[in-house]
Structures are given as C-alpha cells and as structure tokens.
Amino acid sequence: MKKKELELVLAPEVAYDAQQLEREILKHAQVNPEDVKFIHRVKRSIDARGRQVQLRVRADVYLENPPTDILSPKFDYADVSNAKKIIIVGAGPAGLFAAMRCIELGLKPVVLERGKDVRSRRRDLAAINKEHTVNPDSNYCFGEGGAGTYSDGKLYTRSKKRGDLQRILQLLVQHGATPDILFDAHPHIGTNKLPKIIETIRETIRSAGGEVFFDKRVTDFVLDKGEMRGVVTGDSQEYTGEAVILATGHSARDIFELLHQKGITIEAKPFAMGVRVEHQQQLIDSIQYHCDDRGPYLPASSYALVQQTVYNNRQRGIFSFCMCPGGFIVPSATAPGEVVVNGMSPSRRDSRFANSGIVVAIELEDMELEKYGSLAGLRMQQTLEQKACAMAGGTQAAPAQLLQDFTRRKTGGELLDTSYQPGLASVDMNELFSPDMAYRLREGFKGFGHKMRGYLSNEAQIVGVESRTSSPVRIPRDKETLEHVQIKRLFPCGEGAGYAGGIVSAAMDGERCAEMAALKAGVSFMR
Structure with a gap:
C-alpha cells in the first residue's frame, strides 16, 4: 500500500x-x-x-x-417488515443502535419508548425549566434518544474492546453528524444537533420495516417457563418476540422495582454522587490555555481531575465527571419532589459558563445493603435528591453555594449568575451531604485548587445534586451470551443494566446485545 x-x-x-x-x-x-x-x-x-x-x-x-474500511461506508437496510421480532425497551443510544443492528441481521426491531419523540419532548423540558413541573415519563432522562439527546454529546469511551467504535461514529455521520467526529481525539456533537440525528435514526428504522412507539411505558413482563417472551405496556398492550433487549437507562427506577418484585435477579453496584461546579468558561480557558483570550479557533477548554480522600479509614476517589465546556446545567429529575442536575453543551460550546460533575465514589460498603438489598444504591440516590429539593424550597430550584465558602464551611455568600434556568437557592451544602461525602468533596476541591491554580475560588459555585452518574443497579448477565443469568431471552443492555457509561459505549453494547439476540432467534451472521 x-x-x-x-x-x-x-x-x-x-x-x-x-x-x-x-x-x-x-x-x-x-x-x-x-x-x-x-x-x-x-x-x-x-x-x-x-x-x-x-x-x-x-x-x-x-x-x-x-x-474500503477507512472510507465512510454506507449502511444499507433491507426490508424486515415480516421478519422475526426483537422487542427493544428504550429508545436511547443502546436501544436505537440495537434496532439498527437487528435490521442488518434480518430481524424486525419493535422499539418501545416510555417518553415522547424529540420534538414533543421539548415542551416537557420547557415546563421543567419555567414551571418547575416534572413529567415522570418525559424529561431530560426519558424520551427519544434518552439522556444523551440533551447532553454534551461526548463520543469518546474507554470501552473500545467491547465493540467497533469507528463503526458507531460512521453510523452517526451517516445520520447527520459532522465528519469531524471521525478525526477529533475527543469528539462531540452538541445538544442542538443531536435531536435531528436521533430523528433520522428513527426514520431509518421505520423505513426498513422496524417499529418505534412512544408513550409506551413497560409495566409487566411476559414470562414463559423461565424465558422472556415480551412485555406489557401501561395501555395494556402486549408485545412479544424472539427476545427482549432491556435498554431503559440509568434512571428507570420503576423497571428496577418491577424486576425486584418479580424475583428477577438484580444487584446493587457502585456508582457516584456529588455536585456540579460552575465556573466562567473564560477562567477555565485562561488556566488551561495559559492566555486571557483563546481566540476564534481554539474550542472551549475542558479539564479532568481526580483526587483520593480518606475518611474513617475508607479511601474513596473524588473526580470530575461529564465536564461540559461552554455549556449549561440542566434539571434532570424524573419525578416531582426531587432535584437532580446534569450538564449539556451546544455544538459550538459557546456559553459563557463551564460546568462539570464533581462526584464521590460510592462503594457497596457505603450503602445500607442489609436494609434495602439490591435497591440500596437507588434508595441512597432518592434520599439525597429529595433532601436537595426540600432544602431548596420544594421546586426545581437547586441548592447551591460559593465554592470556596463550601470548602471553608462559611455560609451566607451571595450566589453568582448561573446557566441553571430554574434558579438557585443559597444553602449550606455541607448540611445537604452526609459528613463523609461533605468532607470528601471539600478535600477534593482543595486538591483540585492545587492542580489548577485559580480553580478554587468564590468565582465558582457548586450546584446540587449530581446523582445520576450511572446506574446504582446492575442486571447481571452471562459474559458470553449476554442473556440474563436467570431469565433466558432477556438481554440487559446499556447504562441502565450497568454495562455502559455514555453514548458510544451504550451504542456498542446495544449492537452486541442485538447480535446475541439474533443468535437466540436462529440467525447466523458474520461481522
């Protein structure tokens, strides 16, 4: 060559x-x-x-x-209208990419999404921001495209051994993403462009004979002699097929509850919780780029930080998570009476704010396993989110505090301008968290201040709570077949099942689950 x-x-x-x-x-x-x-x-x-x-x-x-493998391939999809069906629960990255892979393998995907399509979903997002009204089925976590649709759209992952990363990026380009994502070391799409890409993927599925339904919240499973044959939705409709791919995302608590009630094995798993920290983007640029003005060519700068802390002889990491340069903090609660925050960025990353999750690792020994069992992490999340809501006044306003005041345990400082639309409530964030979490956050921020001079100051503020970093529950599956360890023809998939940590890794896991479901349906293939 x-x-x-x-x-x-x-x-x-x-x-x-x-x-x-x-x-x-x-x-x-x-x-x-x-x-x-x-x-x-x-x-x-x-x-x-x-x-x-x-x-x-x-x-x-x-x-x-x-x-040919370095060129941008065109993925063609044959008509699968009359093919064997695979039921896919959830239209996030895992579910949508599982659906497209099913079509390539000659199977008909039937995608059931509890929320609304991306356009209708926008009205519910506006209601959260302006009216403080949370629709439990349509919000920043639930709806077409999942939580990733309204996020920064980051497309890098450490899970490269689990699938074909380049293939996922090429599929996104085919559906409207800029080709630069194939080239940049840390590619992203942006929350303003993701909805259109998601719509195009949906039309690819439907045009090939697959089905995508909205407002279809799963309320029961169709089980037959230890095998999953389908699901029942809230409108009493039953959907059956050769297998069920469960790709419901990290916040589908009712699904975890349903599995638990049915005696279907699930496990508590480690996760992380903490806050969002918000700086002026210009400050982060000046620290990272060593200049006062990054100019018209350099993108808004980001950072990645980690610190080890020890409390009561237990060492835990505190680390930055989902850093959103030039972005916004958004309300991500999935039920009334709770406050949850997340971050997102438009494609240009041109907001004057930078925000990042700063979270503390939560291990199994930190949970009340004896009391709550496999749902212990979920209960821990709920307790913190409900407390945050109550402390901030019972709406979607978020509790907040100036960063340096938090580390010095000083209260009463006037809060800064924010990108968080529902507004902030000044509270002592040390009172929000348990003593060990508060201590670890304070020590972590102090360590970050040494690593990035200028980072730790009252020109920044923390906003709570960042509690949905990943699923607090794992739905265990066989390492080879990807089937549930107890229920055959059930394929737990993506972030909600505990096997992915972002858009790309979820998409790759969706493809793998589709391939294993195809084998179960009697379809052989070569990749």
Whole structure:
C-alpha cells in the first residue's frame, strides 16, 4: 500500500481550517497533488502543555486507492417488515443502535419508548425549566434518544474492546453528524444537533420495516417457563418476540422495582454522587490555555481531575465527571419532589459558563445493603435528591453555594449568575451531604485548587445534586451470551443494566446485545 504517514504540529488556525490543513498535509507529504488518491485525517488533538497551544495532527496520504474500511461506508437496510421480532425497551443510544443492528441481521426491531419523540419532548423540558413541573415519563432522562439527546454529546469511551467504535461514529455521520467526529481525539456533537440525528435514526428504522412507539411505558413482563417472551405496556398492550433487549437507562427506577418484585435477579453496584461546579468558561480557558483570550479557533477548554480522600479509614476517589465546556446545567429529575442536575453543551460550546460533575465514589460498603438489598444504591440516590429539593424550597430550584465558602464551611455568600434556568437557592451544602461525602468533596476541591491554580475560588459555585452518574443497579448477565443469568431471552443492555457509561459505549453494547439476540432467534451472521 503506497501511502505516507504524517505527524504534524500545527497552529490552531491551520488545524481547524480544512483548506489550510489540506495544504499543510500535502506540503509535508512532498508529493505531487495529482498523484494523491485520498487523504485520511486520522486524529487531531490539542496539546496545551506548553505556553503556546498547538494541535497534533496525524494523517495518511494515499498514492493509490485506500482500503474500503477507512472510507465512510454506507449502511444499507433491507426490508424486515415480516421478519422475526426483537422487542427493544428504550429508545436511547443502546436501544436505537440495537434496532439498527437487528435490521442488518434480518430481524424486525419493535422499539418501545416510555417518553415522547424529540420534538414533543421539548415542551416537557420547557415546563421543567419555567414551571418547575416534572413529567415522570418525559424529561431530560426519558424520551427519544434518552439522556444523551440533551447532553454534551461526548463520543469518546474507554470501552473500545467491547465493540467497533469507528463503526458507531460512521453510523452517526451517516445520520447527520459532522465528519469531524471521525478525526477529533475527543469528539462531540452538541445538544442542538443531536435531536435531528436521533430523528433520522428513527426514520431509518421505520423505513426498513422496524417499529418505534412512544408513550409506551413497560409495566409487566411476559414470562414463559423461565424465558422472556415480551412485555406489557401501561395501555395494556402486549408485545412479544424472539427476545427482549432491556435498554431503559440509568434512571428507570420503576423497571428496577418491577424486576425486584418479580424475583428477577438484580444487584446493587457502585456508582457516584456529588455536585456540579460552575465556573466562567473564560477562567477555565485562561488556566488551561495559559492566555486571557483563546481566540476564534481554539474550542472551549475542558479539564479532568481526580483526587483520593480518606475518611474513617475508607479511601474513596473524588473526580470530575461529564465536564461540559461552554455549556449549561440542566434539571434532570424524573419525578416531582426531587432535584437532580446534569450538564449539556451546544455544538459550538459557546456559553459563557463551564460546568462539570464533581462526584464521590460510592462503594457497596457505603450503602445500607442489609436494609434495602439490591435497591440500596437507588434508595441512597432518592434520599439525597429529595433532601436537595426540600432544602431548596420544594421546586426545581437547586441548592447551591460559593465554592470556596463550601470548602471553608462559611455560609451566607451571595450566589453568582448561573446557566441553571430554574434558579438557585443559597444553602449550606455541607448540611445537604452526609459528613463523609461533605468532607470528601471539600478535600477534593482543595486538591483540585492545587492542580489548577485559580480553580478554587468564590468565582465558582457548586450546584446540587449530581446523582445520576450511572446506574446504582446492575442486571447481571452471562459474559458470553449476554442473556440474563436467570431469565433466558432477556438481554440487559446499556447504562441502565450497568454495562455502559455514555453514548458510544451504550451504542456498542446495544449492537452486541442485538447480535446475541439474533443468535437466540436462529440467525447466523458474520461481522
């Protein structure tokens, strides 16, 4: 294969301009442009270690036709209208990508989503922000696309061994995402663009003969001799098929409760809880990029922080989670009487605020397992969320405190402007958390202040609570077949089952579950 592999160090204004970048690649390749068959942009990443921020770019220049696997493939879907059915519960990334993979394998997906389609869902999100009204079936967590639709749209994962990462990104590009996600080291789509992509995926499923239903909350299972044959929805409709893929997300507490009531094995699992911290984006830029103004080319900067803390001889990590540069804090409660916050960013990441979850690891020994069993983590979440709501006044206003005041245990400071639309209530956040969590958060922020000078100050504030980092419950499955350890033809999938941690890993897990369900349905295939 005739190609030249290049590693370039470029200024931001070159790396982020397509025409200048191509000229630079051709110049360094030292070839006649007419001899070039294809330029494969492999990776682009920011290097801010020095005083001058640079971009590192890897590219391959092909002097003959490149392998087909590096081109952007077109995924074609045959008509599966009359094929065997796979029931998929949940239309988040896991469920939607499971559905598309079912179609590729010649199976008909029937997707049941408890919430509304993305357009109708917007009205319920507006009601949370403006009227403090939470619809338990349509909110920032439930609805078409799941929690990922209204998020930063981050597309990187550490779970690369669990599936084909590039394939997931290529599918997203086919459905409307910018091709830059195939190239950037830390790609993202943005909450303003994700809804349209999700709609396009839905139409792909339907045009191939699959079915997608909304306002279909599952209330019961159809079981036959230890096998899952289907589900029953709140309108008393029964949906049956060859298998059920359960992709309900990390906040579907009624599903965990239903499994528990039916005697279907579930387990408590570690997770994390804490707060959102909000800074001015310009401050984070100045710390990370070593300049007062990042200019028109560099994106809003982010950070990743971790600190170990010890309390009562128990060591626990405190770490940043789902950092949203140029983003917003949003209300993510799924029931009245609770306050939950999360973060999201538009594609341009052009808000003047930066926010990140700062959370404490919760291990099994931190939970009341003897009292609540497999639902112990879920009860721990509920207790904190309900307390946050009560302390902030019983609406969707969130409890908050200036960051340095929190670490110094000082109360009464006037809160700052915020991106959180329902508003903030000034409280002593040390009183919100248990003594061990409050201590770990204080110590963690102090450590972060040493790592990022200027981070720990009263120019930032913390907002609570960030409690839905991941599912507090695992639905155990066989490592090889991915079937539930007790109930055959049931495939627990994605974040809600405890096997994913974001859009991409959930999508990959959805594809794997679809493949295993296909084998159960008697379909053989080659990947």
